[in-house]
Amino acid sequence: MNSPRTRPDGSSGPVLGQEGRGPLSQSLMPAERLERRTIRAGATLMSQGQAGDECYLLRTGSLEVSIADPGGDRRIGTLGPGSLVGEGALLTDELRNATVVATRDSEVIVLPRAALLEAFETDPGLETELGTLLSRRERPERAAGVLVHEQGTGGGEVIRVLEPPALGSYVRLAPPGWFIWQRLDGRHTIKDIVLESLDTEEPLAPGTIATALAELRRSGCVKTRALRTDVRTRQAPLRHRAALVLERLMYLELTWKGAGRFFGSLYLHGGHRLFRRPAPALLLVFALSGLFPFFLAGSRASLLLETPERSRPLLLVLVPALLVALVFHETGHALATVHYGRRVRSAGVGWHWLVPIAFVDTTDTWALGRRRRIVVSLAGPLTSSVLAGVASWAAVAQGNLFATAALWQFALIANLSLLSNLNPLKARDGYYVLSDLLERPNLRQRAFTALARIVPGLRADSPQWRMGWPEVLYGLSVLVFLAAATVSSIASYRVVVKAHIDRILPDDLAAALPWAIGLLIIVATVLWAGSHLRAARREIAAGPAPYRPQPVRPDGDRRG
C-alpha cells in the first residue's frame, strides 16, 4: 500500500519521481539545459490576458490558478510539483486564460515553444497528454447556430438532439448530457460542472463530461481552439495511409452536393402528390398486387432464360435495369425526407467492394421523431416494390417473350434489392428501421464495441456489457450472417459462374478461380470484422479521443 501524499497546502499534481506521473514529466524533466526560474511566495508567474510564448513545469512549491470573472476573481485550483501550466496560450493563438500566483516559494522549469515542439518530436505520447490537459482545463463554449430538437421516448424521457451548424454530425443528449450542454457557456470548467452536479440527483463524473465534450467537439457543436500555424501536425504512418487509400478504392463514392435542391424541386413539381392520402396506401396495395403477375410471368420468362443462347442479350438489360432500380429507390428516400421538411444533404453513386451502390444522405432526419425516420427508411423499399409491381404487370401483358423475360428480370432485380435492403444485418434500410425501433442509434458501432468488450483481455463484467445484451446479440448475428453469406457466395460461384468460365478459360484455371475468389471473400470478411473489433477495442482501451486543436487552413475552414 502506498503512503498518502497529502501536501500541507492541499495542492495537487503528479509527484515527480513517483508512480502516477505520466509521459509529460518524463519527457520534459531530463531537459537539464532548460532555464529554471524561482518564484517567490505571492509573486505572479503569469497573468490572464497576456500573450504567452512559454509554459512552465512546476518543480517545487505550489501555484494557485484563478480567473477573472464578471463577479470577481475566482480561484480554480492549486497546482503541485510536476504540473504543467501555461501550455494553452503556447499552442494556440489565444491569450493566457488564467492568472497563476505562487502560494509559497516555488521553482519552475521554463519551456519555450521550441523546446516543447522538440519534445513532441521525440515523444509522440506527449502531444496526446498535452491535448488531454488542454481539454480538462479549458472552459468550453457552445458553437453558434446549433439548433435543439426535443424528442420524447417511449419511457417518457425527453431526449434532445442537437443540429450542428453547417454539415457537422447530429448529437443526441440524454438528460445528463443536457445538463452539461447548458453549462457550456465559456465560463464553466469540467470541475465546475462536476461540482454543480453534486447538488442534483444524478451527479456526474469528470470522465463522463470529458467523453461528452469529445463527442460534442467532433460534431462541431462546441467551439474548437485553433492550433497555431507553426505547430506541425504529425503525419500518419505509411501503413495507415496505405490502408486509407485501399479503403477509399474499395468504398468509392461520388457525391452530388446539389442533390438537395434537385429533390426539393422534384417534390414541389409533383412528388408531394405521392404523400397525399390515400396515395401511400394505394401504392402499397399495388406493390403487393404485383407479386401475383411476378410469379405468373416468371414461368413464361423461364422458357427463354433456360436457353443460354437466347437469354444472353438479356445481360445487356441487366446493368441499366439495376441502375434504374437504384435511382428510383433512392428517390423514394429523398422525397420522404423532403416531405417531412428536412433537407437531403447529398446523393451519389459508387461501389462497395466493386458492387455498385447509390445513396442519399438523410442525416438531417435525426431531427425527426423515430416514427418519421422509419417512414423515410421504408420509402425506398416501397418505391422498389412499386417498380417491381409495374414491371411484373407489364410482363404478363406482353405477347413478346423477350420483352416478358426482360421485364420479369427487371422485377426480379427490384424484388431482390428490396429483400436485401430490408435485411437488418446489412447497413441498409432494414438496419435503420431496426435501430430506430429499438431506440438505439449507431447500433452497428455499439454492437462491435459490445462484442469487443467480451473479447478476452477486456472486462466482461463491466456495466456496459450487462446493459448491452441487444447490441451483443445483434453483433453476433451480423458475424453469423457474414459467415453464411461468405459460404453461399462461394457455393454460388461454383454452381453458377464456373459453368460460364469453363467455356472461356482452361479447365484447371476455371476450377481454381472460384476457390481463389472464395478465399478472397473470406480474407476480406475476416479483415473487415477484425478491423471493426480492433477499432472498438482501441476505443474502449483509450477512452475518449484526446482533444486536438485543429490546424487553421488558409481559408479559415477548420473542418477536416
Added chain:
Amino acid sequence: MISIMTNQPRAGLLKREEVATLLDRWTNDAAFERLLKSDPRAALESCGIRPSEELVAFIGGLDLSAPVQELQARLIR
C-alpha cells in the same frame, strides 16, 4: 466517481473538499485517471484520502459512458 461525492445518504464517503482535491488532481495529471482505473485505492491515497472498501469498489466499477452520443451520418443505400 460521483454519486458518492455528495451530501446524499449514500455519500458521507467523501467530503466536498475531497471531491475538489480529486478533481484538481484529475485536471492536472493525465496519468491520475489511469491510476484511478488500475488501482483506485492507491489513487485515492495519493490525494490524502483513506478510502473505505465501498468507495474503492465503487470507483473501480464506474460507468464513464457519456450521456452524449454523436449520431452517425445516415447514408441510406
